[in-house]
Amino acid sequence: MKQLSWWQQARTIARIEMRRAFFSRRAFWVYGLALFPTVIFLGHFAQVKFQRVRLSSTETVRPALLDSLREGETEEAVLERLGKAPVDYDWERRQRILDREDATGITTHGIEPAVTARYIRLNVIRPTVTADRSARIGEFEVYGNSGVNLALGRPASGSAPCSDGEGPEKAFDGDPRNIWCSGARSKYLQVDLGEALPVSRIVLKHASAAGKPKELDTGAFSIEASTDNRRFETVVNLTGARLVDEITRYRRMSYFDGKRRADLQFVEGKLASIDIEPLLNFEEDRSIFAGVFQLFYLRLAIFFGCLGIFMNLFRGEVLDRTLHFWFLAPAKREVLLLGKYGAGLIASVAIFTGGALVCFAVLMGFHDPAEVQSYLNGAGMRHVFWYATAAVMGCVGYGSVFLAAGLLLRNPIIPAAVLLGWESINSFLPEFLQKLSVLHYLQSLCPVPVPMDDSAPGLLRLLVAPAAPSSRIGAILGLILLTAFLLSIAALAIRRMEVSYSTE
Amino acid sequence: MTESKVALLEVSKFYGEVLGVNRVTVEIPPGITSLVGPNGSGKTTLMNLMSGLIHPDAGSIRMRGISPREPERLMRITGYATQYDAAPRWSTGLSFLTAGLLLFGHDRSEAERKAWAALDRLGLTDAAHRKMAAYSKGMRQRVRLAQAIAHEPEILILDEPLNGLDPLVRAETIALLREWAAMGRHVILSSHVLQEVDLISDQVILIANGMIVAEGGIRNVREEIQEHPSQFILRCRDASRVAAQLFEEDHITEIRLNDDRMGLLVLTRDRERFSRALGRIAGGGYKIDSLIPADENVDALYEYLIGEEK
Numbered sequence: 001m002k003q004l005s006w007w008q009q010a011r012t013i014a015r016i017e018m019r020r021a022f023f024s025r026r027a028f029w030v031y032g033l034a035l036f037p038t039v040i041f042l043g044h045f046a047q048v049k050f051q052r053v054r055l056s057s058t059e060t061v062r063p064a065l066l067d068s069l070r071e072g073e074t075e076e077a078v079l080e081r082l083g084k085a086p087v088d089y090d091w092e093r094r095q096r097i098l099d100r101e102d103a104t105g106i107t108t109h110g111i112e113p114a115v116t117a118r119y120i121r122l123n124v125i126r127p128t129v130t131a132d133r134s135a136r137i138g139e140f141e142v143y144g145n146s147g148v149n150l151a152l153g154r155p156a157s158g159s160a161p162c163s164d165g166e167g168p169e170k171a172f173d174g175d176p177r178n179i180w181c182s183g184a185r186s187k188y189l190q191v192d193l194g195e196a197l198p199v200s201r202i203v204l205k206h207a208s209a210a211g212k213p214k215e216l217d218t219g220a221f222s223i224e225a226s227t228d229n230r231r232f233e234t235v236v237n238l239t240g241a242r243l244v245d246e247i248t249r250y251r252r253m254s255y256f257d258g259k260r261r262a263d264l265q266f267v268e269g270k271l272a273s274i275d276i277e278p279l280l281n282f283e284e285d286r287s288i289f290a291g292v293f294q295l296f297y298l299r300l301a302i303f304f305g306c307l308g309i310f311m312n313l314f315r316g317e318v319l320d321r322t323l324h325f326w327f328l329a330p331a332k333r334e335v336l337l338l339g340k341y342g343a344g345l346i347a348s349v350a351i352f353t354g355g356a357l358v359c360f361a362v363l364m365g366f367h368d369p370a371e372v373q374s375y376l377n378g379a380g381m382r383h384v385f386w387y388a389t390a391a392v393m394g395c396v397g398y399g400s401v402f403l404a405a406g407l408l409l410r411n412p413i414i415p416a417a418v419l420l421g422w423e424s425i426n427s428f429l430p431e432f433l434q435k436l437s438v439l440h441y442l443q444s445l446c447p448v449p450v451p452m453d454d455s456a457p458g459l460l461r462l463l464v465a466p467a468a469p470s471s472r473i474g475a476i477l478g479l480i481l482l483t484a485f486l487l488s489i490a491a492l493a494i495r496r497m498e499v500s501y502s503t504e
Numbered sequence: 505m506t507e508s509k510v511a512l513l514e515v516s517k518f519y520g521e522v523l524g525v526n527r528v529t530v531e532i533p534p535g536i537t538s539l540v541g542p543n544g545s546g547k548t549t550l551m552n553l554m555s556g557l558i559h560p561d562a563g564s565i566r567m568r569g570i571s572p573r574e575p576e577r578l579m580r581i582t583g584y585a586t587q588y589d590a591a592p593r594w595s596t597g598l599s600f601l602t603a604g605l606l607l608f609g610h611d612r613s614e615a616e617r618k619a620w621a622a623l624d625r626l627g628l629t630d631a632a633h634r635k636m637a638a639y640s641k642g643m644r645q646r647v648r649l650a651q652a653i654a655h656e657p658e659i660l661i662l663d664e665p666l667n668g669l670d671p672l673v674r675a676e677t678i679a680l681l682r683e684w685a686a687m688g689r690h691v692i693l694s695s696h697v698l699q700e701v702d703l704i705s706d707q708v709i710l711i712a713n714g715m716i717v718a719e720g721g722i723r724n725v726r727e728e729i730q731e732h733p734s735q736f737i738l739r740c741r742d743a744s745r746v747a748a749q750l751f752e753e754d755h756i757t758e759i760r761l762n763d764d765r766m767g768l769l770v771l772t773r774d775r776e777r778f779s780r781a782l783g784r785i786a787g788g789g790y791k792i793d794s795l796i797p798a799d800e801n802v803d804a805l806y807e808y809l810i811g812e813e814k
Binding site (some may be wrong): 003008009013014019023061321322325327329330331334496500 | 552555556557559575579580584589590594596603604608758
């Protein structure tokens with residue numbers, strides 16, 4: 001029997017613990033986390049493949065023809081030049097709009113044949129074309145066969161007025177500037193002509209005729225007539241002061257030249273917009289990967305994955321009541337710690353660095369090989385190296401954090417929440433405090449910044465970019481120092497640790 | 505000389521405000537030593553302290569000269585089979601033992617050879633390749649014993665080692681422990697079954713409420729047990745007269761008359777003479793309805809040996 005050095009013992013422990021690190025039932029979900037972006041990319045490429053098949057159902061067009069398209073061309077001209085489109089559909093859009101910009105706010109409603117009535121009532125269905133809920137009428141005029149306003153000065157009634165000076169009588173006083181206004185739930189305005197008279201025309205002067213904004217003109221209304229004030233007959237069907245239905249015809253056609261997809265939108269037969277995009281955009285996909293790597297892998301997957309793997313190394317043994325087997329082995333507790341950390345590190349690096357690289361490989365695999373080769377010959381391999389390094393260092397850093405947390409604390413939720421909060425606010429902290437964050441160093445290692453257009457909120461831009469990035473060597477050294485510090489704390493904790501399952 | 509002993513000096517351990525063991529000082533020579541005491545008396549705490557699974561709040565422990573704070577040295581000469589009924593779910597008996605032996609520096613083939621030998625000693629050869637999750641309670645107990653002896657330690661600590669074993673395996677295990685002790689090694693085990701202790705121990709440490717109440721050779725303890733008055737409940741019609749006759753016997757230490765005057769609680773130092781005396785009384789015309797032993801259990805003996813502590 002040879003005496004094993006501490007390093008050989010740690011290696012032996014790591015080898016034994018590999019199974020727990022890789023295949024613990026409590027942490028099986030980490031594989032889902034690591035492979036999630038790959039699945040999303042595969043879905044994206046499957047969708048592109050499907051589109052390619054669909055767009056190739058008719059003959060592809062020559063690239064020059066796509067480039068020749070100009071806005072304003074007619075549907076017929078485009079169809080004649082490019083032929084039948086593989087994707088072609090049209091639709092109508094119906095929109096209620098103000099009829100004319102120069103409308104006066106006065107509507108005239110002829111009643112044919114004329115009716116005999118004593119009471120005329122205006123029912124307001126929609127008070128305005130805006131969100132304003134009050135109805136306003138400047139003048140409500142009723143005409144028979146002559147040009148005399150039969151309603152002028154006649155007794156009026158109506159729903160509750162907006163104010164004392166805006167009662168129903170204001171709509172019958174001959175001055176459109178004095179308005180009737182009502183904000184009641186059910187709005188109406190009625191006049192008593194005094195006796196039953198023939199009525200053939202009604203003129204309404206809406207809010208804009210009284211000098212108010214034209215958006216306040218009555219949105220929708222109807223007019224009824226009665227001889228006895230009990231039974232009313234609709235004489236003007238539902239209508240509005242200034243609204244008409246406008247119908248616009250749209251058509252979308254898509255063409256494909258083998259690489260690019262052109263989406264053409266026609267409005268009323270004229271080409272209104274042209275959107276030509278490659279079906280697969282290598283540069284854009286690389287940019288998306290950079291975002292996925294920083295925002296998903298570093299901030300979520302590696303963080304929570306290390307939580308699952310490293311916390312389980314000791315907490316899992318306590319829950320399984322098997323930790324004492326390790327404490328009864330002829331090894332220093334610190335060596336046990338190192339061995340378990342090694343096992344967790346190998347598992348997390350394999351799962352998450354592997355996951356990120358598989359995702360990257362999938363991305364490369366679906367693009368034009370020439371384009372990919374040119375990228376790899378340029379900055380590509382350097383990018384791969386730094387992505388892998390950032391993922392490895394993420395496992396090194398977060399692994400030590402959660403290994404120490406697993407020894408010091410019982411509930412993993414609390415340290416995870418605290419650390420996640422700390423990592424999230426790190427960009428807002430003074431520079432020296434930023435250096436006490438794993439994420440700070442990891443962001444400094446990323447080869448490609450997160451794509452962020454100018455319209456993105458400033459807060460988000462601040463969150464994803466390190467305020468004072470470290471150099472790469474500095475970031476690696478910083479992470480190693482941070483890890484060494486955390487492992488020292490963990491070593492102190494494990495030396496004092498006692499096996500006491502009954503309190504768990 | 506201390507280097508060949510297990511020595512605890514003024515060792516105390518508290519779990520918060522709860523006492524584990526209190527100022528325990530004891531020297532254990534090689535041979536089979538049993539820690540005896542009722543449940544919760546501190547036996548497991550003492551064993552956990554000896555093996556370094558927990559640390560004392562005060563006092564010092566030397567296991568053949570080695571502190572439990574040095575597992576890298578102590579565990580080379582110590583094997584501990586705990587009472588925790590758990591094992592890595594995915595391990596087989598063989599892989600579990602082999603993995604542990606690799607840490608001693610054995611190469612894989614040597615580790616496997618030793619693992620097979622230990623499994624064979626505990627009659628687990630047929631189950632060596634089965635997942636431990638499928639083991640019965642008795643098999644798990646045996647595999648823990650196998651793990652404790654696999655590296656042939658100088659000090660073997662066993663917490664209730666015979667629990668859950670069938671009679672045949674129990675006898676084999678006792679033989680194994682005797683063989684181990686005969687080689688000048690320490691075998692320290694815990695038990696609350698006195699009869700079992702009687703069978704296998706060279707020395708006994710009686711423990712109650714975290715304190716050692718007696719220690720020494722098994723003969724001394726056995727004599728104490730024999731001197732312990734036996735209690736009987738006697739039912740008879742003329743209890744007062746029977747009591748008067750019994751009081752004439754010098755081995756009778758106490759008689760209590762039942763309230764209904766139909767029963768007696770009799771304490772005697774000599775069960776055989778008591779039996780003969782009772783025969784004579786019955787022959788004299790007194791009708792004895794029933795005779796029930798009142799203390800033929802371990803608890804009663806504890807009560808006597810440990811008194812109010814239990």
